[in-house]
Amino acid sequence: MSVIAVLGAGKIGEALLSGLLHGGRSADELLFTERYPARAEELTRLYGVHGVTVADAAKRADVLVVAVKPQDIEPVLDELAPLLGPESLVVSLCAGLPTSLYERRLAAGVPVVRVMPNTPMLVGEAMSAISAGSHATSQHLALVREMLECVGKVVEVPESQQDAVTALSGSGPAYFFYLVEAMIDAGILLGLPRELAGQLIIQSAVGAGKMLAESGEHPVLLREAVTSPAGTTINAIRELEKHGVRAALLAAIEAARDRSQELGKAHDEA
Secondary structure: OOOEEEEOOOHHHHHHHHHHHHOOOOHHHEEEEOOOHHHHHHHHHHHOOEEOOHHHHHHHOOEEEEOOOHHHHHHHHHHHOOOOOOOOEEEEOOOOOOHHHHHHHOOOOOOEEEEEOOHHHHHOOEEEEEEEOOOOOHHHHHHHHHHHOOOEEEEEOOHHHHHHHHHHHHOHHHHHHHHHHHHHHHHHHOOOOHHHHHHHHHHHHHHHHHHHHHHOOOHHHHHHHHOOOOOHHHHHHHHHHHOOHHHHHHHHHHHHHHHHHHHHHOOOOO
16 A cells, blocks of 8 residues: 655545545544644544655655645745655645646656545535546546545546636635525525524535436426416526626636646646
C-alpha cells in the first residue's frame, strides 16, 4: 500500500483522512500536515494519524495530496520542489490551480493529478472530478479514483473542463444551501416556525435529490410531475421565471468559472 500524506488538514483534508480510514487504510499508511499544533493533536487523537512537516511528508509519502487554499500554494511548492521526483504522485485539491503550475515548479517528470471535490465529502457524498497532468498515467488516475471513492463518486474529465466543474459542482453545494436558506425564510414569512420550516425544506431537498439520483428521469419531467394545471406549483414557477432565477443561476455559475480561471492565472508567472 502507498503511504498517503494530506498537506493541509482543514475540513476537506480531514474528511479525506477519515474516508481513507473507513475505506480500509491503516493509520500507519497516512500522514498529514497542519500549521496549528492544537489542531494537529486533535486529529491525531481522533484518527491515530501522525502530523508531520511538509518536508517529512515529501520524504515518507508516495502520494502527496495538496489540500491548502490556492493562495497558500507558493510556500508549499517551494518546500516540495527540491524533495520530489518522478516516483512521487502529487494530487491537487486546490481550486483553479492547473497541473502545469505544479509541473513548472517541481522536478521534471513529477506526475500530477488535478481534483475538484466538494464539501459533501464531509458526509461521504462528494462529487470529485479528476484530470491527469502530462506525466500522470492511467495507473495514477486509478489510484486517485480508488482514494476518492472512499468519500463519494468520481468522474474523469479533461483538464480544460475543470474550471467549469469547479463552478458547477465544486461551488454547487453553496447554491443549494442558499436556496434552502431562502425557502426557510419564505416559510417564516408565511407564518411557520423556523424549526418546522427547516424540517420541511431539508427533507424535501433530501427526497428530491434521491429522486434525481435514483429515478433516472430528467429534472424537467420530475418538475412537471409536481406541476398541475392551474395549481400552486405553476404559479410559483411563473414567479421564478418572472424574476429571472434561471438567468441569475447561469450568470452566477459563469462568474464562478471566471474566478476559477483567475485563480490559475494568478500563478502564471510563478
